[in-house]
Amino acid sequence: MSWKNTQQSSLANALVIEHKSLSELDDVHNIINWNEIGQTSQVYTRQHMVHQLTHH
Template sequence: MAWKNLTQTSLADAFIHEHEAITELDELNQLIDWKSIEFQMITVNNNPMGERAWPVMV
């Protein structure tokens, strides 16, 4: 028989709850110059023959 654990948080609850690790990742994201990294990696896996590659930052 299936049962539900009422003390377990849901995925939505996890997004609402502020966590220190998420705050740290947001701060790190602001420090990185993503445009510069994308410019340097634009030629990686970019073959003119065949299908276009996925965007580098994906």
């Protein structure tokens, strides 16, 4: 039977530095409705494309 020492970090874990700045905007990210932003972006992109086609 094999076993793994769970106290020993892997190389990948050792290379990742957990810093407060990496998560400080997580709360903001969680309250943003990204689906609505994506839909709004598509509307403006379509409007821009129509404008380009009709004015050139």
